[in-house]
Amino acid sequence: xxxxxxxxxxxxxxxxxxxxxxxxxxxxxxxxxxxxxxxxxxxxxxxxxxxxxxxxxxxxxxxxxxxxxxxxxxxxxxxxxxxxxxxxxxxxxxxxxxxxxxxxxxxxxxxxxxxxxxxxxxxxxxxxxxxxxxxxxxxxxxxxxxxxxxxxxxxxxxxxxxxxxxxxxxxxxxxxxxxxxxxxxxxxxxxxxxxxxxxxxxxxxxxxxxxxxxxxxxxxxxxxxxxxxxxxxxxxxxxxxxxxxxxxxxxxxxxxxxxxxxxxxxxxxxxxxxxxxxxxxxxxxxxxxxxxxxxxxxxxxxxxxxxxxxxxxxxxxxxxxxxxxxxxxxxxxxxxxxxxxxxxxxxxxxxxxxxxxxxxxxxxxxxxxxxxxxxxxxxxxxxxxxxxxxxxxxxxxxxxxxxxxxxxxxxxxxx
Amino acid sequence: xxxxxxxxxxxxxxxxxxxxxxxxxxxxxxxxxxxxxxxxxxxxxxxxxxxxxxxxxxxxxxxxxxxxxxxxxxxxxxxxxxxxxxxxxxxxxxxxxxxxxxxxxxxxxxxxxxxxxxxxxxxxxxxxxxxxxxxxxxxxxxxxxxxxxxxxxxxxxxxxxxxxxxxxxxxxxxxxxxxxxxxxxxxxxxxxxxxxxxxxxxxxxxxxxxxxxxxxxxxxxxxxxxxxxxxxxxxxxxxxxxxxxxxxxxxxxxxxxxxxxxxxxxxxxxxxxxxxxxxxxxxxxxxxxxxxxxxxxxxxxxxxxxxxxxxxxxxxxxxxxxxxxxxxxxxxxxxxxxxxxxxxxxxxxxxxxxxxxxxxxxxxxxxxxxxxxxxxxxxxxxxxxxxxxxxxxxxxxxxxxxxxxxxxxxxxxxxxxxxxxxxxxxxxxxxxxxxxxxxxxxxxxxxxxxxxxxxxx
Numbered sequence: 001x002x003x004x005x006x007x008x009x010x011x012x013x014x015x016x017x018x019x020x021x022x023x024x025x026x027x028x029x030x031x032x033x034x035x036x037x038x039x040x041x042x043x044x045x046x047x048x049x050x051x052x053x054x055x056x057x058x059x060x061x062x063x064x065x066x067x068x069x070x071x072x073x074x075x076x077x078x079x080x081x082x083x084x085x086x087x088x089x090x091x092x093x094x095x096x097x098x099x100x101x102x103x104x105x106x107x108x109x110x111x112x113x114x115x116x117x118x119x120x121x122x123x124x125x126x127x128x129x130x131x132x133x134x135x136x137x138x139x140x141x142x143x144x145x146x147x148x149x150x151x152x153x154x155x156x157x158x159x160x161x162x163x164x165x166x167x168x169x170x171x172x173x174x175x176x177x178x179x180x181x182x183x184x185x186x187x188x189x190x191x192x193x194x195x196x197x198x199x200x201x202x203x204x205x206x207x208x209x210x211x212x213x214x215x216x217x218x219x220x221x222x223x224x225x226x227x228x229x230x231x232x233x234x235x236x237x238x239x240x241x242x243x244x245x246x247x248x249x250x251x252x253x254x255x256x257x258x259x260x261x262x263x264x265x266x267x268x269x270x271x272x273x274x275x276x277x278x279x280x281x282x283x284x285x286x287x288x289x290x291x292x293x294x295x296x297x298x299x300x301x302x303x304x305x306x307x308x309x310x311x312x313x314x315x316x317x318x319x320x321x322x323x324x325x326x327x328x329x330x331x332x333x334x335x336x337x338x339x340x341x342x343x344x345x346x347x348x349x350x351x352x353x354x355x356x357x358x359x360x361x362x363x364x365x366x367x368x369x370x371x372x373x374x375x376x377x378x379x380x381x382x383x384x385x386x387x388x389x390x391x392x393x394x395x396x397x398x399x400x401x402x403x404x405x406x407x408x409x410x411x412x413x414x415x
Numbered sequence: 416x417x418x419x420x421x422x423x424x425x426x427x428x429x430x431x432x433x434x435x436x437x438x439x440x441x442x443x444x445x446x447x448x449x450x451x452x453x454x455x456x457x458x459x460x461x462x463x464x465x466x467x468x469x470x471x472x473x474x475x476x477x478x479x480x481x482x483x484x485x486x487x488x489x490x491x492x493x494x495x496x497x498x499x500x501x502x503x504x505x506x507x508x509x510x511x512x513x514x515x516x517x518x519x520x521x522x523x524x525x526x527x528x529x530x531x532x533x534x535x536x537x538x539x540x541x542x543x544x545x546x547x548x549x550x551x552x553x554x555x556x557x558x559x560x561x562x563x564x565x566x567x568x569x570x571x572x573x574x575x576x577x578x579x580x581x582x583x584x585x586x587x588x589x590x591x592x593x594x595x596x597x598x599x600x601x602x603x604x605x606x607x608x609x610x611x612x613x614x615x616x617x618x619x620x621x622x623x624x625x626x627x628x629x630x631x632x633x634x635x636x637x638x639x640x641x642x643x644x645x646x647x648x649x650x651x652x653x654x655x656x657x658x659x660x661x662x663x664x665x666x667x668x669x670x671x672x673x674x675x676x677x678x679x680x681x682x683x684x685x686x687x688x689x690x691x692x693x694x695x696x697x698x699x700x701x702x703x704x705x706x707x708x709x710x711x712x713x714x715x716x717x718x719x720x721x722x723x724x725x726x727x728x729x730x731x732x733x734x735x736x737x738x739x740x741x742x743x744x745x746x747x748x749x750x751x752x753x754x755x756x757x758x759x760x761x762x763x764x765x766x767x768x769x770x771x772x773x774x775x776x777x778x779x780x781x782x783x784x785x786x787x788x789x790x791x792x793x794x795x796x797x798x799x800x801x802x803x804x805x806x807x808x809x810x811x812x813x814x815x816x817x818x819x820x821x822x823x824x825x826x827x828x829x830x831x832x833x834x835x836x837x838x839x840x841x842x843x844x845x846x847x848x849x850x851x852x853x854x855x856x857x858x859x860x861x862x863x864x865x866x867x868x869x870x871x872x
Contacts, residue, residue, distance in 0.1 A: 012669060013669030013670065016476065016502050016504075017476065017477060017502065018476075018477040018478070018479060018502065018752070019476075019477075019478050019479070019498035019499070019501055019502050020478070020479040020480070020481075020498070020752070021479070021480045021481075021494065021498065022479075022480075022481045022750060023480075023481065023482045023483065023484075024466075024481070024483055024750065025483045025484070037458070038459070039458060039459065039460040039461075040460060040461045040462065040463075041460065041461075041462040041463070041464075042462065042463040042464070043463070043464045043465055043466055043483045044463060044465060045484075047463070050463065051463075054461040054463065055461075057461065057532060058459040058460055058461055058532065060532070060533075061456055061459050061532055061533070061536050062456070062458065062459055063455060063456060063457050063458065090498075090501060091501075094501075110672075112669070112670050112672075148670070148792075150670070150672035150673065150676070151672075153676060153793065153822075153824055154793070155791070155792055155793035155794075157791055193638060193639060220452070224452065224453060224553070224554040224590075225553055225554070225592070226553050226554045226590050226592060226597060228595060228597065303462065304448065304458070304460060305458045305460065339789055339791055339794065339796045339820075340787070340788070340789045340796030340797065340798065340818065340820070345597065345598060345599060345786075345815075345816060347590065347597045347599065348596065348597040348598060350815070350816075352798070352817075352818035352870035353796060353818070353870075354791075354794050354796040354820040356791050356794070372794075372821075372822065372868065374638065374818065374820055374868060374870040375870075376638060376818070376870045411638060411870075413638035413639060413868060413869075413870055414868075415640060415868055
């Protein structure tokens, strides 16, 4: 059973435009009847009979249940609720958004910004027929801005977001990041079609590598033998500089919590350890089918049946500073944001995206912004040949913590 | 409480508030989801949802409340107005529209949600058998969904519109793998005309399984600029991503630069180019009789003979731009406010045949089907599901799926041939803001584009 109250405050075209209050409430029921799984959800809190009937109807054709629901457990004390978040007033939220917009406009008067400040409180309760019971409250505060600068038909998009369980009442880190993007993008630079080194910043890494890795490490993809790393458990597949873990026990992080959506206790799962594949992510059913144990990654998307999903991905930092990595490139790119990179063959790891925000590096210095440029590659080949992992760890969207990643040789195509 | 009763109570509660405009939507829906993974039905689920929302406009500022319980309705109206008042500070701009009182029933013979699950499973089992009848298949997924929704819309001008709609969608993906290589091919379809929309696809399902296997041994295209021919499915995605989003007035109305770029009368392409958005074609997934602001649906020409002649509006963007409303304000559910969205968007057919179009090309790429597309207004990016080289006027070797990107404006100008074979693709779900996937359809005949950037090796 999940209920939440979300209050987004939204700015459009540099001024306050909407205030919203969204209350939602869902009950999701999973049953096992004659060994088969049935499932139904409802928003009605007074139509329990109908919910049970719906679940029973689907159980006739459901998949064979291969799990035992958890009984009474002890859960790690992962804090994801900060009462001061709920106490933030609408007026304060409006002020944060307006200050963010105004700071950036002072630096760049022609920019048109959309910004949002949102506060959410959610409650999740899970109970099952084996006496298992778990629940928690969560607070999420997020602040973000997207700006557009148009000169002729040239459009520049900049933006930054931050998300936390704590209130974020100082927008300075966000405005600082956006101003840096605007400054670096002031000059235009050209690039030729060829293979070259690329530094993917944290947001750049997210836009190209995240989805393929999430799909590959899902126990479901592994079970179907469709994961490129599925048969390589214990083997070195990636560069030894790369370590990646799924960790929902990090306090006050929006993806964290004491348990997953099946009341299995949260744990930290190292997926890649110095290049070696060390684990995959499981929910109860997939673990049952695979003959292993749930890793506490059972996630119900929009009230659906639980499926393996990452919680908080964390790439271990290295010791190369961003400046160092840039200085190392005679000719290369810094990619901040790719568009459309993960629409293709996610399972195979092939990606190809348009560089929405990226910069040319010549002789160790950023010389300007590139346009009409595509960056392509295969996630597995690129992460097997990593020149360096940065020390500049940053949170992307509250769910991914990563530094910049410096890839030795990436295909770049330009007009 | 019945949704109609809730609607009436809300409409009564609008009285006495000092707001420029108030509206509410109450809706109840039932949906089914069936997912297959490999040869087996992995999950089947039913969902029931009922909820409502209220939107208020005060001095140009908007307040929005959404909820699942129907207690204290008058207090909810008061809160929406209070939020709007906190935001507003200038004059409201909102195009007036005649109030409408009407019931629009579902025209489908049989509500797909009520069809027994056994029947749905029987059809999907057939498709699974077709896929797995092919060697080289590693896994497959089938996602079937259907839904029935009844929505009541009321506003402070006296409108009361009840609309019922049914929707069916199907996505089939076959994954082939060998020696560490993985490739996939898929199809997406659906319709508003009931369960029949997903029948009889056995031939297409078999084709996509064979294509997935063929792509394992296909080479990657050499990245660079090519003359590209798009099939109706991919060209439909292109018109939606590359041009459709630019036509949404909410990207334009508060942005002086965008207004200059998108000024009516400007030439965007050759005289053979005509682009339409319409919600008036009954069986298409993007269609409806009234939008979510109570405005009747209509056929809108966006580009006529190469020139920009129209755009898609909500009542607010229409008033601000001093143009007529077009009935394109849509909300994906009661949980969201309506925003400007496309409906069914397509390029009108021209005179050329596919042979004409390909015959002129010495070296190019024929790209078909789609994985996905996105736009950043100026740049579009989309991935083709399948691709082939064109050599000396003929379709040649199969390629791995390609990603195409380009500048929207120069690409529209570079469309130099339009086929005569318009076909609509119903598999799409459009994403904008948090409102995804919104039912839409898009289509086109085959088109040829000179100088498109293709990502590859």
